[in-house]
Amino acid sequence: MRIGGKQKPKRRMEEPGAATGLVLPPLAEFKWQRHAGAATRAGWAGVGRRLPSLVARAFRLAWRADRLDTVVCLVLNVAAGIATATALVATAGVLERLLAAGPTPERVWAALPALAWLAGAALLRGVLSAGAGWAQARLEPKVARVAEIELLELTTRVELRAFDDEGFHDGLHRAYMRGVDEAQRVMSLSVDMLTGLISLAAACGVLGVLHPVLIPLLILAVLPEAWAASAAARIRYVWLLALITGDRRKRMLDWIMTDRSTSAEIRSYTMRRPLLAEYAHLSAHIVDTQMGVARKQAWVRLGGDAAAGAAIVGVFTALGALLATGAMELAVAGAAVVAIRTGQNAISNLLASANRTYESGLYFDDYLSFLDRARARLPAPAAAPAPADFTEITVDRATFCYPGQDTAALTEVSLRIRKGQVIALVGENGSGKTTLSKLLAGLYTPTSGTVCWDGTDLAEVDTEGLRHHIGVIAQEHSHWPLTARRNVTMSSPDDPTRLEGAARVADAHAVVDNLDHGWDTLLDKRYEGGVDLSGGQWQRLAAARGFYRDAPLLICDEPTAALDARAEHKLFTAIHDHARATGSAVVLITHRLASVAMADHIHVLDAGRIIEHGTHDQLMAAQGLYAELYTIQASAYQRPEAETVHD
Ligand SMILES: Nc1ncnc2c1ncn2[C@@H]1O[C@H](COP(=O)(O)OP(=O)(O)OP(=O)(O)O)[C@@H](O)[C@H]1O
Numbered sequence: 001m002r003i004g005g006k007q008k009p010k011r012r013m014e015e016p017g018a019a020t021g022l023v024l025p026p027l028a029e030f031k032w033q034r035h036a037g038a039a040t041r042a043g044w045a046g047v048g049r050r051l052p053s054l055v056a057r058a059f060r061l062a063w064r065a066d067r068l069d070t071v072v073c074l075v076l077n078v079a080a081g082i083a084t085a086t087a088l089v090a091t092a093g094v095l096e097r098l099l100a101a102g103p104t105p106e107r108v109w110a111a112l113p114a115l116a117w118l119a120g121a122a123l124l125r126g127v128l129s130a131g132a133g134w135a136q137a138r139l140e141p142k143v144a145r146v147a148e149i150e151l152l153e154l155t156t157r158v159e160l161r162a163f164d165d166e167g168f169h170d171g172l173h174r175a176y177m178r179g180v181d182e183a184q185r186v187m188s189l190s191v192d193m194l195t196g197l198i199s200l201a202a203a204c205g206v207l208g209v210l211h212p213v214l215i216p217l218l219i220l221a222v223l224p225e226a227w228a229a230s231a232a233a234r235i236r237y238v239w240l241l242a243l244i245t246g247d248r249r250k251r252m253l254d255w256i257m258t259d260r261s262t263s264a265e266i267r268s269y270t271m272r273r274p275l276l277a278e279y280a281h282l283s284a285h286i287v288d289t290q291m292g293v294a295r296k297q298a299w300v301r302l303g304g305d306a307a308a309g310a311a312i313v314g315v316f317t318a319l320g321a322l323l324a325t326g327a328m329e330l331a332v333a334g335a336a337v338v339a340i341r342t343g344q345n346a347i348s349n350l351l352a353s354a355n356r357t358y359e360s361g362l363y364f365d366d367y368l369s370f371l372d373r374a375r376a377r378l379p380a381p382a383a384a385p386a387p388a389d390f391t392e393i394t395v396d397r398a399t400f401c402y403p404g405q406d407t408a409a410l411t412e413v414s415l416r417i418r419k420g421q422v423i424a425l426v427g428e429n430g431s432g433k434t435t436l437s438k439l440l441a442g443l444y445t446p447t448s449g450t451v452c453w454d455g456t457d458l459a460e461v462d463t464e465g466l467r468h469h470i471g472v473i474a475q476e477h478s479h480w481p482l483t484a485r486r487n488v489t490m491s492s493p494d495d496p497t498r499l500e501g502a503a504r505v506a507d508a509h510a511v512v513d514n515l516d517h518g519w520d521t522l523l524d525k526r527y528e529g530g531v532d533l534s535g536g537q538w539q540r541l542a543a544a545r546g547f548y549r550d551a552p553l554l555i556c557d558e559p560t561a562a563l564d565a566r567a568e569h570k571l572f573t574a575i576h577d578h579a580r581a582t583g584s585a586v587v588l589i590t591h592r593l594a595s596v597a598m599a600d601h602i603h604v605l606d607a608g609r610i611i612e613h614g615t616h617d618q619l620m621a622a623q624g625l626y627a628e629l630y631t632i633q634a635s636a637y638q639r640p641e642a643e644t645v646h647d
Pocket residue numbers: 164402403405409427428429430431432433434435436
C-alpha cells in the first residue's frame with residue numbers, strides 16, 4: 001500500500017451489457033396492430049367503398065346499446081345542420097340589408113329582423129350541437145360496454161377446444177386488444193362524418209340558392225382543403241407507424257421492469273442496468289422519430305395552407321369578376337364568402353373523420369369477424385339435460401386430436417369407472433393422461449368414440465349442467481384474485497359446514513387459520529390487504545375446491561406436485577377416504593407411483609393408448625411399463641449398497 005502518494009481512482013466495474021442494453025431481437029408487429037399500415041395505403045376510393053357498411057354496423061351496435069340516445073344523437077345532429085343552413089340564409093339577409101343603398105341608420109334598422117333571425121339560429125345551433133355532443137358522450141361508453149360484454153359472453157361459452165386453436169386465440173386477442181375500443185370509435189366518428197356532411201349540404205344548399213355559379217366556386221375552394229386534410233391524416237398514420245416498433249419494445253421493457261413476476265429475477269441476475277440502458281436507447285430513438293415527423297408535418301401544413309390560400313384568392317377573384325360585371329350583388333357575395341368558409345371547415349372535418357373511420361373500421365371488422373367465429377364454436381344446443389349421477393362411466397374407443405395437430409393425443413381409449421372406485425391413470429410425460437381426464441370432465445368431446453354416464457353419451461347433454469356434477473383438482477390450477485372463501489366455494493352457494501369439511505380433508509384449514517382475516521382474506525398481493533400464498537398452500541386450496549364440489553366424480557390431476565412429503569401423504573389418503581366415505585368415483589393422475597398402488601384399478605398410457613391395466617399387484621406381475629416405472633422410482637429411495645458398507 002502506498003502512503004502519501006496520489007491514489008489512482010478505482011475503475012468502476014461495468015456490468016455486462018450496461019453500455020449497450022439488452023439488444024432485443026427484432027420483434028414482429030403486435031397482432032392487434034396489424035392494420036396499422038393499411039390506412040396509410042388506402043386511397044379515397046377504397047375508403048369510400050367500405051364506409052357505408054362500417055357506419056351501418058356501428059349504428060346497429062349503437063341501437064342495441066341505447067335506442068333513445070342513438071335517436072337523440074342523430075336527430076339533434078340533423079337539427080344542428082338545419083340551424084347552420086338557417087344561420088347562413090339569415091347572414092345573407094343581414095348583408096343584403098346592410099349593403100343596400102340609403103342612409104346607414106335606416107339600413108341598420110332594416111337589417112335588425114334578419115340579425116335577430118341570425119342570432120336565434122346561431123343560438124339554436126349551439127344548443128343543438130351541445131345536446132348532440134351530450135347524447136354522443138352518453139352513447140360511447142354504452143357502445144363499448146355492449147361490445148365488450150358480447151365478446152366476453154361468447155368467449156366464456158365457446159368450447160374449450162377453441163382455446164387450443166391458434167387462429168381462434170389470435171382472433172380473440174386482436175378483437176379484445178383493439179376491436180372493442182374501435183367499436184365505439186367507429187360509432188362516434190360516424191356521427192362526426194354525419195355532422196360534416198350535413199354542414200356541407202347546408203353550405204351547398206345556401207350557395208345554390210344565392211347563385212348557381214357559387215357551387216363550382218365552393219368546389220374550387222374545397223379541393224386544396226380536402227388535399228390538406230387527407231395529407232394531414234396520412235401523416236398522422238405514418239407517424240404512428242414509424243413509432244410502432246420502438247413503442248412495442250418500450251412497452252415490453254415497461255412491463256418487464258414493473259411486473260411482480262419478473263421483479264425477483266431482475267435482481268438475482270442484475271438486469272437493472274442493461275434494461276435501463278435499452279430503455280434509454282429506445283426513448284432516444286422515439287424522440288428522434290418524433291422530431292423528423294414534426295418537420296414533415298410542418299412542411300405539409302405549410303403546403304396545404306398555401307394551396308388553400310391560393311384557392312381563396314381564386315374564389316375572391318371570381319367573386320370580384322362577378323361583382324364587376326354586375327352578375328352578382330355585393331350582399332350575395334358577402335354571404336357566399338361566409339358559406340364557402342363553412343363548407344371548407346365541413347369538408348375538412350368530413351375527410352379527417354372518414355379517414356379515421358376507415359382505419360378504426362379495419363379493427364372493428366376484426367372484432368365483428370371474431371364474434372362470428374366464436375358463435376360458430378358454441379357448443380351445440382343440448383338435446384338432453386345432464387345426468388346428475390351415475391353407476392358406471394364408460395369410455396368407448398375414444399380418440400381425441402387437438403386442433404391443428406396431425407397426431408392424435410388419444411387413440412381408441414376404452415375404460416370403465418364405477419362409483420366408489422379410485423382409478424389411477426399412469427404414464428410418462430405426454431402420454432395423454434391430462435387429455436383423457438379432460439374428456440372425463442366433459443371439457444373436451446372425443447373426436448370419435450364416446451364417454452357415457454350409464455349409457456348417456458355426454459356429447460349429447462347440457463355440458464354446463466354436467467360440470468356441476470364433476471369436481472376437478474387441476475394440475476395447472478388458477479390463483480384466483482378472490483378471498484380464500486371464494487377460492488374454494490367458487491360459483492357454488494356458500495355452505496360454512498361444507499367449507500370446513502372440504503378444508504379439513506384437503507388440509508387447507510391450517511393455511512386459512514394463519515391468515516389475518518381467515519376465510520375473508522383477499523388472495524392477491526396487488527391489492528390493499530391482499531396476501532400471497534406459497535405454491536403448496538395454493539395447491540391445498542385447489543384441493544379443497546375439488547372436495548367442496550361434492551360431486552359423484554372427482555378428477556385429481558397431479559394434486560400433490562407442490563406439496564411436502566407429509567402433506568402429500570395426507571392428501572392421497574384423504575382422496576382414497578373420500579371415495580370410500582362418499583361413494584364418489586375418483587380419477588387420480590400422478591407420477592408418485594407409491595400412492596397409485598392403493599388405487600382399485602390402474603390404467604397405463606403410452607403415446608395416447610392404454611397399453612396395460614389392472615391392480616398394482618397384477619401390473620407388477622406383468623413386468624410391463626408400470627413395473628419398470630415403479631421399480632425405477634422405488635430404487636431411488638434405496639441407498640446404494642456401497643454407502644451402507646462401513647470400513
Ligand atoms: N393444448 C394442446 N394442443 C396441442 N397438443 C397438446 C395440447 N395439450 C397437450 N397436447 C399434446 O397431447 C399429448 C398428450 O398431452 P397430455 O397433457 O394429455 O399428457 P400427460 O400424459 O398429461 O403429460 P404430463 O405427464 O407431462 O402431464 C402430448 O403430445 C401433448 O404435446
